Every structure is written in C-alpha cells, then in structure tokens.
Amino acid sequence: MKNIETCGAHGLHKETVENVKKSILKDETINDLAMFFKVFGDPTRIKIMYALYLGEMCVCDIATSLHLSQSAASHQLRTLKTARLVKYRREGKAIYYSLDDDHVIKVLEQGISHITHI
Amino acid sequence: MKNIETCGAHGLHKETVENVKKSILKDETINDLAMFFKVFGDPTRIKIMYALYLGEMCVCDIATSLHLSQSAASHQLRTLKTARLVKYRREGKAIYYSLDDDHVIKVLEQGISHITHI
DNA sequence: TAAACATATGAACACATGCTCATGCATTCA
C-alpha cells in the first residue's frame, strides 16, 4: 500500500479523519454487512428470491421456472440458506423453500426503488 | 445445463411454475438490481459509504482514515460513482465526495437491522 | 430390497473482482 502521508490536506482535515477513525463500524460488522449484500448481488439469486416471494416452491419448480439446472439452483439455495434468507421443509422426496425473513423483500424493494430513480 | 423434465412434481406444481414464469421481473431489472447490490457487497466500499455518511470528504482523507492506498480508494470511488451512489465536486486540487442518495443509508440500515437480528 | 426420484455436494473451469504498481492528467503555486 502506497504511502500518502504527503497529502497536504492532512492538516486541514485532521478533524474529519479523526472523526471517521473513531466512528467507523467494527470490522466484523462491516464484513457481515458486505456478506449480506453480496448475496443480493447475483441475478440468479435475485430471481430465486423473487420467485419465493410469490410463494413456497420446491427445488425442481424453481429450476424449471427460472431455466436453471437443478444443480445450479441447489447451489444457490445453499448460499441463500447459509445467509438465512430462505428456510426449507421436507415433504416426502421434495424440499420446499420459502423466504425466511421480511427484510428480504424490503431490501429488494429498496433496491428497485433506487434503480427506478424514485 | 442438465435437463430436469423428469421431475414428477411438474404435474402437481404446473400452476406455480406458470405463475413465476409470467410474474418474473424483466432481465434488465434483475441485472440492474444485482449490480446495485453488488456495489454494497464489498467491505471497503461499505466503509467508504459509511465515512461519507459522516460528511463530505476528499480522496486523501478517505484513504487515510480507512487505511487504504490512494489508488485503491480512487478505484472504489469510481465504482461508487458509476453506480451513482456518490457524487463529487472539485475544489482546487482536491475532489470532495459525498453520498448521492438517501437510499444509500437506508439500504445500509436495512442491512444492519438484518445482521443484528432486529 | 431394488429401482426411481428429488435434492445435495465436490471438483474443475471460466470469468469477475480488488488490490498494487507505475504512470498519466489536472490544478496550483513559486
């Protein structure tokens, strides 16, 4: 990492820098936040979450309706499950997934409202 | 992509599949959404956004207070600028960045409220 | 119990991402 101590503004903005340094969130919080949003940062997972917003679905139906391979759907559902964004229940051979949290749809709505400039 | 037409559930859940197929968002919307959230999915960018939430800052101060190289800060600011999450103004040699949108902090708050299980 | 079915998982690959390093560009000032 390059040294930037030559920045002449340091004198002028020392307060700003100190303020940020003491207010910055904990590393753990930052990382958890990033991981949380990273899960939303993939088109396939957004499609899956949106589909589940319409109602509980088995893996096979998710894959079929979103034109995914069974394996791809399963891998992504694992990611969503790990992030506790979806939950599941078994019914015979099928496993039904659904959204685990109301935050999910609220976060999606915030995103939609942003990209549509509202 | 593996064929999964053998899934016996197709008969049972045909309605579900059709419902998703007709309700699914446009590909463009999905991709825009994913790109939007992807920007939040990195610890460095979250730190920068949080710092800017405290107030307008020049690149040098951002880099200094967050222990980033000038180059790393600049690259990430470019990403944030492209996503229209930050704006900037020049004042002499310095360039001051600030949050471009109230959505930014709302989205972050939603994320925080999720990871803290509220 | 064997076969069929629904889903999960691991390896491998192509591609994306974030950093550093070197350098270029714009602005100010001596």
Next chain:
DNA sequence: TGAATGCATGAGCATGTGTTCATATGTTTA
C-alpha cells in the same frame, strides 16, 4: 513555466464466484 500536489487510470496478479459435470445422499414405491 516548471515543480509539486491530488487524483485517475491501465496492466498485472491473486483470489473469489457461478456454473457444469459427475456422483452421493435421502426418500418413496414397486
């Protein structure tokens, strides 16, 4: 005008990510 300052940018590299393919696991049914 030339040197110094603040920032941007491109190349290159290490690492991360999403998919497919092959196969394993768990459940039902003949």
